[in-house]
Amino acid sequence: MSAAGKPLLTADNISKRYGRQVGCRDVSLTLHEGEVLAVVGESGSGKTTLLKLLSRQLAIDSGRLNYRMRDGAVRDLATMGDAEHRFLFRTDWGYVHQDAAQGLRMSVSAGANVGERLMALGARHYGTIRTTATDWLERVEIPAVRIDDTPVTYSGGMRQRLQIARNLVTSPRLVFMDEPTGGLDVTVQARLLDLIRGLVADLGLSAVIVTHDLAVARLLSHRIMVMKDGEVIETGLTDQVLDDPREPYTQLLASSILPV
Amino acid sequence: MSLPAYNFAYLDEQTKRMIRRAVLKAIAIPGYQVPFASREMPMPYGWGTGGVQVTAAVIGPDDVLKVIDQGADDTTNAVSIRKFFAKTAGVKTTTATREATIIQTRHRIPETPLHVGQVLVYQVPIPEPLRFLEPRETETRRMHALTEYGLMHVKLYEDIARHGHIATTYAYPVKVDGRYVMDPSPTPKFDNPKMDQCPALQLFGAGREKRIYAIPPYTSVVSLDFEDFPFERYRHPGTCALCGATDTFLDEIVTDDAGGRMFVCSDTDYCETRRAAHSPPPLAGEGQGGGSAAGAAQEASPSLPLPSKRGREEQDLKAAEHD
Known part of the structure; x- marks a missing residue:
């Protein structure tokens, strides 16, 4: 278990500019296996940019980004070839979009949505693919009878859960989530959070969750990073940062939660 | 000009x-x-x-x-x-x-x-x-x-x-x-x-x-296919009404408005060659009887190879003699 002590994902001073605009400046982080990191901050603070950089959907301008592969080899994501990166993306990683329509194929059935990654990896037995898809739908609390319906007929909460199932079917080690509960009403949100928390714990997933909702961060994450104007201004254990914020901006953020 | x-x-x-x-x-x-x-x-x-x-x-x-x-x-x-x-x-x-x-x-x-x-x-x-x-x-x-x-x-x-x-x-x-x-x-x-x-x-x-x-x-x-759903060819399960072929790809031709229809080879050259080789052509109209079905089909589809096209038939006979 020598690999267990090493981080899964390491970012070292990564930066991204959009012309004169700063997307992200000198962000460093390490993520270990089974660890959930929340990135919080207001709109425009660079949270989503950071997530896209970490998952290499955007190229970094400077800094280093390393990922420990399943075989234990640490690889530089910036120099990794397209083919390998895409392979990584559909096997070892997951990406949950805020808008489920972006992460799903809306015109094909739920079963095909879940099975797509399996087929991409060479599964060629319809029966097996369907059984796996049924299992996963049940795990994310979608009734198995809805397997042949397209996500268009699903509610917002169901779409989000389907998106999660579609990502987790290949047992990834790292999942990126961009506002997974955005746009859902509070009861649906609560159920989804419960589900994500259960899955993350059961599967020992690592996750980077971008959210502007501090409650989501508190419920799901072990550690938290607060971003402002493209920079990380505070980082630490979730409870510690939220209960005892050090930076004025974090204090403002923590005190902005409306008491019910 | x-x-x-x-x-x-x-x-x-x-x-x-x-x-x-x-x-x-x-x-x-x-x-x-x-x-x-x-x-x-x-x-x-x-x-x-x-x-x-x-x-x-x-x-x-x-x-x-x-x-x-x-x-x-x-x-x-x-x-x-x-x-x-x-x-x-x-x-x-x-x-x-x-x-x-x-x-x-x-x-x-x-x-x-x-x-x-x-x-x-x-x-x-x-x-x-x-x-x-x-x-x-x-x-x-x-x-x-x-x-x-x-x-x-x-x-x-x-x-x-x-x-x-x-x-x-x-x-x-x-x-x-x-x-x-x-x-x-x-x-x-x-x-x-x-x-x-x-x-x-x-x-x-x-x-x-x-x-x-x-x-x-x-x-x-x-x-491409699945292991448990292998690729299968498909043709209408029928016989060509003109040449009697049972292994060719068939076109379905509606011959009247009372449900009458017939199947004929989609490959006209193949069909004509076969008919030329096995004359007289077998009649196998499925509808109201061979003659009327074929007549209606001629109206419906000018592409239908029918015995009236003498010139074409002679050409194919010549082609058949080549073999």
Whole structure:
């Protein structure tokens, strides 16, 4: 278990500019296996940019980004070839979009949505693919009878859960989530959070969750990073940062939660 | 009245060279879609502009051209293209599959097995097999480059989930030479096995989409499927009413408004050759009786090969004597 002590994902001073605009400046982080990191901050603070950089959907301008592969080899994501990166993306990683329509194929059935990654990896037995898809739908609390319906007929909460199932079917080690509960009403949100928390714990997933909702961060994450104007201004254990914020901006953020 | 002076086979030599370069590249990389600078042709898109350009680029004065449309030699499209090349290239044309050196086809592969030295030119409307699942061209090209073909099986999965079997009956995706997934143009999947290890060169031209692709002779062409839902050929379970064939791809022809119908070979040349060899033709009308059914069918479809076409029959008899 020598690999267990090493981080899964390491970012070292990564930066991204959009012309004169700063997307992200000198962000460093390490993520270990089974660890959930929340990135919080207001709109425009660079949270989503950071997530896209970490998952290499955007190229970094400077800094280093390393990922420990399943075989234990640490690889530089910036120099990794397209083919390998895409392979990584559909096997070892997951990406949950805020808008489920972006992460799903809306015109094909739920079963095909879940099975797509399996087929991409060479599964060629319809029966097996369907059984796996049924299992996963049940795990994310979608009734198995809805397997042949397209996500268009699903509610917002169901779409989000389907998106999660579609990502987790290949047992990834790292999942990126961009506002997974955005746009859902509070009861649906609560159920989804419960589900994500259960899955993350059961599967020992690592996750980077971008959210502007501090409650989501508190419920799901072990550690938290607060971003402002493209920079990380505070980082630490979730409870510690939220209960005892050090930076004025974090204090403002923590005190902005409306008491019910 | 002086005729307009066309270059041989309509296109100018520079254009033909450009198309030949694309064709050569396509042959070198079986199943890969090669972009080419498709020209405006004196016919509308969708009528075979891609096929016509490929034919124009590969045809020579000694070639014998056959053109089929859905298997028939005598439909408007087939007749027009045949006349087009008879006029602009002065080549000999034929309807007999065996005699032809170049066969331009829309949606069928002839029933008569092709032989070495023949070129089959397909007219292709949409060359990209992944198009309906992935609308972005940049993305589909990347998927081809990285051999990411999981999406193709998503389509087949959808078929089985909805219909209980693979319901794709035409444009059934194939893998060429173990590498590229290719759309065999809208041929019925009945014809897919004929592409595998075919002795003839197969060229595909898509005029509107500006792509050329190819299957060189004796190349493996495998239809995609699932282990528990293997690829199956499909034909109407019936007998040709004209020639009695039980193993050919059949067209269904409605003969009246009272449910009368008949099945006939879609490949007219094959059907006529068989009838010429086994005269008198067997009568097997399924509708109101052979005679009236055939009469009605003649009205319904001018492409139907009927005994009245004497000239054609004599030609085929001659062809049959060759063997």
